[in-house]
Amino acid sequence: MTRLRVGIIGDPVEHSISPAMQQPAFDALGIDAVYEKWPTNAAELPDRIASIRLPDALGANVTAPHKLAVMELIDDITPLARRIGAVNTVINRDGHLTGDNTDEHGFAASLTAAFPEMKLDKAVMLGAGGAARAVSLALETLGAADVAVWNRDRARAERLKDEIAPDLLRPIEPDVETLRGELTEASVLVNATSAGWHRGEHPIPLELLDMLPDGAIVADLVYRDTDLLLAARKRGLGALDGLGMLVHQGARGFELWTGKRAPVDVMMAAAIEERAKRA
Ligand code: NAP
Numbered sequence: 001m002t003r004l005r006v007g008i009i010g011d012p013v014e015h016s017i018s019p020a021m022q023q024p025a026f027d028a029l030g031i032d033a034v035y036e037k038w039p040t041n042a043a044e045l046p047d048r049i050a051s052i053r054l055p056d057a058l059g060a061n062v063t064a065p066h067k068l069a070v071m072e073l074i075d076d077i078t079p080l081a082r083r084i085g086a087v088n089t090v091i092n093r094d095g096h097l098t099g100d101n102t103d104e105h106g107f108a109a110s111l112t113a114a115f116p117e118m119k120l121d122k123a124v125m126l127g128a129g130g131a132a133r134a135v136s137l138a139l140e141t142l143g144a145a146d147v148a149v150w151n152r153d154r155a156r157a158e159r160l161k162d163e164i165a166p167d168l169l170r171p172i173e174p175d176v177e178t179l180r181g182e183l184t185e186a187s188v189l190v191n192a193t194s195a196g197w198h199r200g201e202h203p204i205p206l207e208l209l210d211m212l213p214d215g216a217i218v219a220d221l222v223y224r225d226t227d228l229l230l231a232a233r234k235r236g237l238g239a240l241d242g243l244g245m246l247v248h249q250g251a252r253g254f255e256l257w258t259g260k261r262a263p264v265d266v267m268m269a270a271a272i273e274e275r276a277k278r279a
Contacts, residue, residue, distance in 0.1 A: 002055075002056045003032050003033065003034055003056070004031070004032060004033035004034070004056055004057070004058050005033065005034055005036065005056050005057050005058065006022070006033060006034075006035050006036070006057065006058040006059055006060060006061075006257055007019075007035060007036035007037060007038040007060055007061070008035075008036075008037055008038060008060065008061040008062075008063060009038045009040045009045070009048055009049075009060050009061065009062050009063070009066060009070075010038075010039070010040065010062065010063035010064055010065070010066060011039060011040055011041050011042070011064075011065060011066070012039060013037045013038065013039050013040075013063065014037065014039070016037065016063065017223070017246060017271055017274050017275065018035070018061055018246075018250055019035050019036065019037055020270055020271065020273070020274035021246075021247060021250055021267040021268075021270040021271040021274065022035040022250060022253075022254060022267070023035045023270075024263075024266050024267065024269075024270040025250075025251075025254050025262055025263050025266055025267050025270075026254075026258075028263045028266045029258070029260055029263065031258060031260075033058060033258075038060065040066070042065070042066070042069065045066055045069060045070065045073065046073055049070060049073040049074065049090070049097065052090060052092050052097065053092060053095040053096075053097060054092075054095075055094075055095075057092050058091070058092060058257035058258070059089065059090045059091040059092045059097075059253075059256070059257050060089075060090045061088060061089055061090075061250075061253060062087055062088055062089070062090060062099075063088065067086035067087055067088055067130070068085070068086055068087075070087050070090065070099060071086075071087055071099060073097075074087070074090060074097035074098065074099045075096050075097050075098065076096070076097070076098040076099065077098070077099045077100075078098065078099065078100045078101070080100065080101055080104060080137070081099050081100050081101035083137065083164070084101045084103070084104065084133045084134050084137065084164075085133060085163070086101055086130060086133070087099030087100065087101060088100075088101050088102060088103055088249070088253075089101065089102050089249075089252070089253040089256060091256045091257060100253075100256060101134065102248075102249040102250070102252035102253050102256075103131065103134035103135075103138075103245070103249050104134040104135075104137040104138045104141065105138075105248060105249060105252045106134070106138075106244075106245040106246065106247075106248040106249025106250075106252065107134060107135050107138040107219075107221075107245045107248075107249075108138035108141050108142055109244075109248035109251075109252075110219075110240065110242075110244030110245045110247070110248045111138070111142065111188075111217070111219060111240065111244075112142070113244065113248070114238070114240045114244060115217055115238055115240070118142075118187070118188070118217060118238075119187060120139070120142050120143055120144050120187055120188055121144070121145050121146075121185075121187050122144070122145060122146045122147075122148070122185050122186050122187060123139050123144050123146070123147045123148070123186055123187065123188040123189070123190065124147070124148045124150060124179070124182050124183060124186045124188075124189045124190070125139070125147050125148070125149050125150070125169075125189075125190045125192055126150050126151070126189070126190065126191045126192060126193050126203045126204065127150075127151055127190075127191065127192035127193035127194075127203070128149055128151035128153070128156040128157040128159070128160040128171075128192075129156075129192070129193070129194070131192045131221050132149070132151075132160060132192040133160065133163075133164050135190055135192045135221070136149075136160065136164045136165050136168065136169055137164065137165065139168070139188075139190075140165055140168050144168065144188075146168070146170060147165075147168050147169050147170065148170050148171075148172045148182045148186070149161065149169050149170065149171045149172065150172055150174055150178075150179050150182070150204075151171070151174060151193075152174050153174075154171060154173065154174050157169075157171035157172075157174075158171050176204070176205060176208065179204060179208060180208055180211050183208060183209075183211035183212050184211050184212075184213065185213070186212060186213070186216060187213070187215070187216055187217065188216065188217045188218075188219060189209075189212060189216065189217070189218045189219070190218075190219045190220075190221070191203055191218070191219070191220040191221060191222070191226070191228055192221050194222075196220060196222045196226035196227065196228055197222050197224075197226070199227060200227065201226075201227065202226065202227045202228050202231075203228070204228075206227065206228065206231040209228075209231050209232055209235050209237065210235065212235075212237060214236070214237075215237075215238075216237050216238070217237065217238035217239070217240065218232035218237050218238065218239050218240070219239075219240040219242075220239075220240070220241050220242055221242040221245060222241060222242050223241060223242045223243045223246060223275060224241055224242075224243070224275060224279075225239075225241055226241070229241055243268075243271055243272065243275060244268070246271065247264065247267050247268045247271050248264070250262075250267060251264045251267055254267075
């Protein structure tokens with residue numbers, strides 16, 4: 001029998017952790033499939049998408065810069081992916097391609113797995129870019145009543161509210177004093193900005209964490225301990241990095257491709273190992 005194929009499409013894809021966590025998942029379930037890196041520039045995208053219509057292809061993950069462009073090249077888009085405005089997973093069923101977005105599930109599942117007792121009422125979200133769109137819908141799924149959105153570019157936060165969740169999102173002035181007041185009532189603070197990968201880099205002054213109530217959770221989408229998370233832990237708050245979101249979004253993709261329950265523990269262990277190799 002032909003070996004099945006699945007891969008990640010992007011430009012670049014060299015840095016992606018997905019192959020390192022997806023391959024062990026296929027192996028653990030004894031599925032004869034290979035997960036590959038498929039570097040693809042914009043001109044190559046149509047042919048690449050055509051290639052996943054073939055019978056040996058399960059589908060693909062799609063990453064930057066193609067999450068929007070791919071929507072023009074496939075047959076169906078799930079309502080969730082349409083609402084988020086981006087496709088990160090393509091599923092091939094007999095040559096028919098459906099685009100989905102698994103980031104919303106990834107964030108929601110990661111947060112509830114880490115904090116099963118969490119009570120989510122008011123949240124503060126930093127950032128209003130692509131990832132913030134999925135996080136907004138995850139916070140909605142988890143039952144948040146109000147999400148204050150703090151973004152350097154306030155107009156972008158306003159657009160996010162209008163396009164994603166007008167009844168849930170509440171853009172606030174991007175100044176420290178406004179944020180200080182909002183944090184006093186937040187049960188969750190999410191960093192959905194890209195600030196934090198490097199030591200000494202943080203989206204907000206770290207002393208603002210003192211404003212959060214006891215028992216609050218700080219979640220960062222960056223895949224490792226950021227200064228924000230280290231400060232949150234020091235302050236006795238819950239702290240969660242973005243690796244769990246990556247793993248759970250990948251697990252949902254695995255389930256869509258195979259119809260089988262993903263071995264999340266296997267994927268998490270592989271992702272942690274891969275991250276450690278790169279540290
Ligand atoms: P994006 O669309 O480029 O948006 C970047 C966001 O970060 C914008 O809100 C931007 O604010 C803000 N920002 C950038 N630099 C900043 C700084 N120095 N201080 C404050 N805000 C800053 O990026 P994205 O796709 O949303 O990704 C955001 C982060 O999430 C990245 O670190 C990415 O790796 C991570 N991510 C993780 C997962 C996961 O599975 N864990 C999934 C997706 C993304 P302005 O609008 O004012 O420019």
